[in-house]
Amino acid sequence: MVERTLEKVIFASRWLLAPFYLGLIGAVIMLLIKFMQEFLHVLPHVLEMNENQTILMMLSFIDLSLAGNLLMIVIFSGYESFVSKIDTGDSEDRPDWLGKVDFSALKIKLIASIVAISGIHLLKAFMDLEKQSKEDLGWMVGIYMAFVVSGVLLAWMDRLHNQSHGGH
Numbered sequence: 001m002v003e004r005t006l007e008k009v010i011f012a013s014r015w016l017l018a019p020f021y022l023g024l025i026g027a028v029i030m031l032l033i034k035f036m037q038e039f040l041h042v043l044p045h046v047l048e049m050n051e052n053q054t055i056l057m058m059l060s061f062i063d064l065s066l067a068g069n070l071l072m073i074v075i076f077s078g079y080e081s082f083v084s085k086i087d088t089g090d091s092e093d094r095p096d097w098l099g100k101v102d103f104s105a106l107k108i109k110l111i112a113s114i115v116a117i118s119g120i121h122l123l124k125a126f127m128d129l130e131k132q133s134k135e136d137l138g139w140m141v142g143i144y145m146a147f148v149v150s151g152v153l154l155a156w157m158d159r160l161h162n163q164s165h166g167g168h
Contacts, residue, residue: 060124070113122141
């Protein structure tokens with residue numbers, strides 16, 4: 001009886017994660033506000049911008065979008081993996097990947113998003129080269145490569161794990 005009660009408490013404790021996911025939804029809202037703020041800030045100046053400034057602006061928008069996507073992946077897959085299945089009924093808008101992203105796939109998606117976001121930051125730095133020191137650029141390339149190597153190693157480890165457990 002004590003064991004069964006303990007197991008019920010442990011199982012119910014997964015709901016303690018729900019406020020974290022609500023907080024992440026708040027972070028998506030904050031990201032949307034920053035996106036709109038930046039968009040409205042540059043809109044009146046778009047005709048005055050040169051090609052590099054326009055590309056930097058677009059990279060900033062892509063960066064914010066990728067960060068938002070990353071948050072949504074964590075919210076959906078984390079909630080479904082650790083708290084409860086999301087019941088969307090028969091909604092045709094339900095993403096195909098929903099319910100299929102396990103913890104292993106989540107790690108790969110996270111590192112891929114981090115690599116993409118850091119790659120955009122690196123590209124922005126190279127587009128604005130005169131404002132960057134060689135030391136800063138070296139650190140940025142080194143950090144980017146650390147993310148890339150981490151992603152490759154995570155994918156390799158997951159592949160080895162799946163092979164050793166009869167997965168695909």
